[in-house]
Amino acid sequence: MKFSENQIDELYKFTKKHYVYYYDVQTELVDHLANDIEEIWVAQPLLTFEEARDTSFKKFGIFGFMDVVESRQKAMNKRYWKIILRFAKEWFTVPKIIITFSVFLLFFSLLQIKFSEYIFLATLLILITLEGINSYKVRKKHKEKEVKKEKIFLLEEMLGTTKNTYTGFTFVNLFNIANLTRLDFSHLNSYWIFAISIVLTLLCILFYVSNYILPQKAEELLQETYPEYKMVKSD
The missing domain is CATH 1.10.8 (Helicase, Ruva Protein; domain 3)
Known part of the structure; x- marks a missing residue:
């Protein structure tokens, strides 16, 4: 029928x-x-x-329908992180590997300076602030779409809010740990400085990819994931 x-x-x-x-x-x-x-x-x-x-x-x-929604969110979460890794891998190819290595050396050098923990805390505070601003803009945009009764896709929502959840949560926790422990990085052994520098470099890549690369590629990614997305947008 x-x-x-x-x-x-x-x-x-x-x-x-x-x-x-x-x-x-x-x-x-x-x-x-x-x-x-x-x-x-x-x-x-x-x-x-x-x-x-x-x-x-x-x-x-x-x-x-909650079980179905949860199942779809889990599946799309895996796809989201595959997308993140896809663009993050580009930073380990020429010429971006040079930029990546330069960022690593910058962190490695700065963390050995006296009072470098304050530089670390200030950097995290800036990143947290930027995450907050981006999160506000995304939520405002989605609210406007809801008011206009526009269709929102699951991946579209994740490209906007999931990145802020993960990266923002990571930055806040790192800030709290560093602030509470009052680590003096300049007195740490070189291998600890090396490890921390790698982590910070990777976080910077994640921050850049999620906040600048993915928004630019959002339309392309949505059309790649949903064949019907283009038709919905043209309605």
């Missing part, structure tokens, strides 16, 4: 009503519900559309 456009729209509204906000996850669930409703109608042809829909929804259990 073919569903009307109104019925399909109702299924989308139904998924959103049950806390599914991402268009790609909604589409997956609408497709599942539609197929299941057809099977229910074969067995019980007298049921109304709403009754068949509710019967199908009950099969998801007491948590409703």
Whole structure:
């Protein structure tokens, strides 16, 4: 049986009503519900559309669509980090490897200077501030899209907010550890300075990729992940 456009729209509204906000996850669930409703109608042809829909929804259990959403988020989280690594690897190829090595040497030299812990804390504070500003801009943009009732994809949300969650959380924790322990980096052994410099260099790469590279590549990545994304944008 073919569903009307109104019925399909109702299924989308139904998924959103049950806390599914991402268009790609909604589409997956609408497709599942539609197929299941057809099977229910074969067995019980007298049921109304709403009754068949509710019967199908009950099969998801007491948590409703939450398990499906969580499963999709886990899968997309893996894809997100593969994207991060894909662009991060570029920093270990010529000529960016020269920049990477220069950043490492800069940290290695600065951490051996007296009172270098203050340079470390100031750098982290700047990065935390920049993360906060970027996070605010992203959330504001998504709020505007919600008000305009524009479709938001799961990866689109992750490209905006997940990076701020991970990198911001890392920077804040490093700041707290350094501030509480009051480490004097200039008195540490060279191998510790070497290790810390590597970690800071990698964090800088992660920060740059997530805050500057990914936003520039967002449209391309979304079209690569979702074939329907281009059509949705043109609506």
